[in-house]
Amino acid sequence: MSWWEEVDHFSPKEFACPCCGACEMKEDFVKWLDQVRSDLGSPIVIDSGFRCARHNKEVGGAPNSAHLRGMAADIRAYGSEYRYRLLRVLLRWGAIRIGVSKNFIHVDMDISLPHPVMWVY
Numbered sequence: 001m002s003w004w005e006e007v008d009h010f011s012p013k014e015f016a017c018p019c020c021g022a023c024e025m026k027e028d029f030v031k032w033l034d035q036v037r038s039d040l041g042s043p044i045v046i047d048s049g050f051r052c053a054r055h056n057k058e059v060g061g062a063p064n065s066a067h068l069r070g071m072a073a074d075i076r077a078y079g080s081e082y083r084y085r086l087l088r089v090l091l092r093w094g095a096i097r098i099g100v101s102k103n104f105i106h107v108d109m110d111i112s113l114p115h116p117v118m119w120v121y
Contacts, residue, residue, distance in 0.1 A: 003027045003031075004030075006031065007030055007031060007034045008034055008037075008038065009034050009037040009038070009044065010030060010033070010034060010037070010044075010046070012025070014046045014049065015030070015046055015049025015050050015070075015073070016049065016050060017049075017050050017051050017052045017055050018055065019052060019054060019055040019058070020052050020054070020055070022050060022052050023049070023050050023070075024050050024069075024070045025049060025050050025070040025071075026069070026070045026071050028109075029070065029071045029072075029073075029108075029109050032093065032109065033073060033107075035093060036089055036090060036093050039089050039092070039093065040085065040086060040089045042082065042085070044075050044076075044086075045075065045076040046073050046074070046075060046076075047074040047075065047076050047103075047104050048067060048072075048073065048074040048104075049067070049070075049072070049073050049074075050067060050070050051065065051067040051068055052068075053068065056068055064113065066097070066108035066109075066110035066113060067108075069110060071108050071109055071110045072097075072106065072107065072108035072110065073106070073107055073108070074104045074105070074106050075104060075105045075106075075107065076103070076104055077101070077102070077103055077104050077105055083100070083105060086105055087100070087105065090105070090107055095107050095109070096108075096109060096111070096115035096116045096117075097109065097110065097113060097114075097115050097116070097117055097118075098117075098118045098119075099118070099119045099120070099121060100118065100119070100120050100121070101120070101121035102121075
């Protein structure tokens with residue numbers, strides 16, 4: 001049995017790298033995000049999950065991005081109310097690294113990177 005079977009709201013294809021299909025997401029991160037989704041009570045659309053090195057470079061990702069290690073997700077932002085509710089839930093669930101843009105919210109739990117931090121794009 002794959003650990004993905006224990007995830008209620010997401011599937012591997014939502015996190016897969018769009019250029020090569022690799023999906024090396026960390027189990028703890030995905031299960032944590034699944035709990036966030038349950039608490040939020042609204043859909044979460046993953047715009048970017050796992051990234052291979054090539055794709056990360058193509059999209060201008062940080063050279064040491066948590067996406068490369070399967071510990072990050074960019075979540076589509078549906079407007080200011082959704083963004084606010086999502087941020088509240090992420091913080092309630094202990095998010096330690098958050099990036100806020102007009103169109104998405106980046107969240108990662110990579111303790112090898114500076115934390116706690118929040119930035120804007």
